[in-house]
Amino acid sequence: MEQKSPRVTSGADLSVEIAGLRLRNPVMTASGTFASGREYADFVDLSRLGAVVTKGVSPMAWTGNESPRVAETFGGMLNSIGLQNPGVEAFCAGDLVWLGSQDVPVVVNVCGHSVEDYVRVVERLEDEPGVAAYEVNISCPNVDAGGMAFGTSCAPAGAVTAALRSVTKRPLIVKLSPNVTDITEIARAVEGAGADAVSLVNTLLGMAIDAETRRPKLARVVGGLSGPAIKPVALRMVWQVARAVGVPVIGVGGIMNGADAVEFLLAGAAAVQVGTANFADPTSTMRVVDGLAEYCARHGVGRVSDLTGALEE
Amino acid sequence: MEQKSPRVTSGADLSVEIAGLRLRNPVMTASGTFASGREYADFVDLSRLGAVVTKGVSPMAWTGNESPRVAETFGGMLNSIGLQNPGVEAFCAGDLVWLGSQDVPVVVNVCGHSVEDYVRVVERLEDEPGVAAYEVNISCPNVDAGGMAFGTSCAPAGAVTAALRSVTKRPLIVKLSPNVTDITEIARAVEGAGADAVSLVNTLLGMAIDAETRRPKLARVVGGLSGPAIKPVALRMVWQVARAVGVPVIGVGGIMNGADAVEFLLAGAAAVQVGTANFADPTSTMRVVDGLAEYCARHGVGRVSDLTGALEE
Amino acid sequence: MSCAALDAGSHPLLERVEVLANDRVAEGVGLIALHAPRIAAAVEPGQFVHLRIATGADFLLRRPFSVHRAGGETIEILYQVLGRGTLDLAGKTRGDVMDAIGPLGTGWDIPDGIAHILLVAGGLGAAPLGMLAERLSARGVAVSVAQGAPTSERLVARELFESVARRVEVATDDGSAGERGFVTVVSERLLQTDRPDLVCVCGPEIMARAVAAQAARAGVPCRVSLERLMACGIGACLSCVVTTSHGRKRACVDGPVFDAEEVCWDGAEVPPRH
């Protein structure tokens, strides 16, 4: 991985527009890897991020899964956090207030066990001024009810989206699961149901075993695979979905540096999210922003948005 | 990765039985990564392998895809070889004759664009004494017609299996694709249609882009992801399928050493295949065999088959 | 003092650290000294650093290590070689550079007015207790140490403890030093004989749990330092939770040191080592 690079200031226009939302640059945080940014504020200038995407928020507090909740794998990691969060009320009283004091657009990641759950969270958040958009997590492999179940077939995916569309005018980003036979079907379904954008991918369902103890490395046995190991799969899915839908695509999966981000843009993404990389290097998001600017400068790219879909096949 | 380890001779019984086939040990080669073994004979004692699984064989010669056909990714690689092979006649006249002179069971990997193609290959091979079993590749992401198309929904997967079942009494191993929403459905379908065993996984469909040239790294744009990066996904699917079907499961995906093989056995595999690891170290299969023996000795495992499904959840 | 990571004033730092020395101190155990001026100045006993061991293209999560000792511009880490990360760590030599996030976590947070403290160390559990023993004895607190290990050679940091503690009693599985058996035999006795005001424990969770029970029976408050697998190390990912009577807490920021009685021993510790 690159070492921390000096901030690059280039002439290129890094701003992008997603679902009516103007972002300073296309680099967002990936939900669940950055909390609400407070912990990272010591290492990252939040005002240099395109957006902060929060940890998943549910109607009531969720306690998540047992420990161990993470395991390292080759070029990546498994997690089975299970969407532990204090619930939407506590979120509004806590993180959201703090985020209000920061100069960065806030995308709230929404999760639930049922369509009603999702609706309740969004309805509650509609009263809050500090929310720029919603990212609907229908792809979490770490909860039994709901979670990925919504994201692996078209009807429920469309149903959640439609229900949320009817309660908000704010930009609705639906986050898709890679654990499907044909991700373009799901993408078209949520687009048809009113999604303003799609983000992909969430984690790949995986498993790790400790041969010595003969036990699964995760208490939940299975968990979500993330990190550089999954980048080729994420990139392929972004490329497929960008050709299948009209709404903007947000690419996520194994992005560690500026070059990785450029690859996702070329494949058709309008923006990107950085997740697991934050754990290895808490300044990763800044390196991605600087790397993008440096790439644009070096290649004479005037607007970063010109890179979207610019793959030469 | 481990360095070449001295051959370990342990008291443990490494032999396994799969679909009526007795193998010296559970370590096979993964199709397409070992050709027919001739090229590896300089580095590997074929008689110490559980079985050699050949490159995919089609009714007529296939020329495969354009170059570049491979690209390295984080912890793995993409390939889009496209099942280039000289066709079943040339195979019988060439590799199969050579394999006949080797002291190792031969599993012929069969591919086709249509059910008829698969049937023609197997019917031709039925005349050949030197074939121990068939592995039916319904999961190749690198051919347009056939290939993965058969492996991603139940009906065609069952149809190919049933057609082959009707023309051979030899053990029929069906190789499954990981690019599906629920691999247990497909596994049950092929079991129901007469498969004696299933092997999984084939490669994950992925993509790589060269940001500098803005071009896909593979001429075919997409290709199959293999290597340690995919091990957590393969392990999870083996664990799921082993609980869903009664026939033996052969685990494949990212196995680099003995410990990896043990993990697949614990997850429920009766045998394993080693693929991409052969490229990094041509002696990988031997290291896996030695590593398995060493593990059994160290843990007092009398029969390696006792490890199958012995995961402590 | 202490509670560094919690009090608003102090924040974790991302510091480029350079290896000053890296020596084997016992079978499979190493002591690495790092030039880390900013972390060394801020760290409190019981806090840890989140170390990025991998370099180059290699992807590896950080690894958390307690600060064993800190002085001047140097911190020392006592580490056991277990897997990929600590193998790489053992290979580092003078001049190698890594980066570290720290100081992290709550630390032991010893209240004033403590006159006599019992430290119970199991195996590498000695690591986060070294600095504590030094600082407390410097503060005039009487320190007793109960230390256990598989064998005498593995009684790491024993000299340190003997140099500052009023009394050090040991137990080894093979009887090669002190009592034959578990450290809990020694800790039980010292609880009775030395009547400490506070017990601080670090070691395998099963042992920590047993000592916590002894302290409870003796009516002595007890602190335990717990290990969890940690991804971010700074409170963001929720991979390190410990179940407590006040709900799930993050070992990296709400711990790693917890009040024994608030811990729900749910067996969620890191899998046993080999």
Add this chain to the structure above:
Amino acid sequence: MSCAALDAGSHPLLERVEVLANDRVAEGVGLIALHAPRIAAAVEPGQFVHLRIATGADFLLRRPFSVHRAGGETIEILYQVLGRGTLDLAGKTRGDVMDAIGPLGTGWDIPDGIAHILLVAGGLGAAPLGMLAERLSARGVAVSVAQGAPTSERLVARELFESVARRVEVATDDGSAGERGFVTVVSERLLQTDRPDLVCVCGPEIMARAVAAQAARAGVPCRVSLERLMACGIGACLSCVVTTSHGRKRACVDGPVFDAEEVCWDGAEVPPRH
């Protein structure tokens, strides 16, 4: 001679090789000397080794490199730093150990009776031609060399060529040495003036293709060494195919040297470097 990898007698070896020296010879170009007695003894000009650069837990495919020179128990590799593998290679120092598979491929396979040969090298294409030039001149064959590079400093192995060749003419993109422009200008002229019996080319595929056309027009047989991405390097994986008039052939065992007229220039070369 030659055709080593093909004739049944000879087999590729898996050899533990030790770095003897590793020096920068130009901007982004290094020359590494490896102690590889068995490969050194068997290798023929134009053959290559498949080098395992990564160590430890790091997964990396092997990287193919032509043997630039071989003598005694040593082989030399001339390499250009492009990405992860060659970056790591540039970091190797005396005493580091890797493993190599080799010798691999067909080699130049020069028929007896050749009196005058023209070698055309573009950039790092000089690598597989060094050993050839030495061996041929030792056999009394008259050697002419046309060499091209972006700039004079990048005319790698120029001294070697000048020490054994009858004539060396160069071209550089910036005119800092010889002609300003492409090596094809020089090769065209030498084809006319020196009337070689055989042309051997290695360099970017577009340049090799142009030289092959020149040779064809001049009615001189031509051999080209082609690059493909290689996974196994030993003929098993079919990742390295070259389309020829006799169908798809494997660059690692049927090549890397091909008869120019059998090559179908399908633009399947490795993506341009940066």
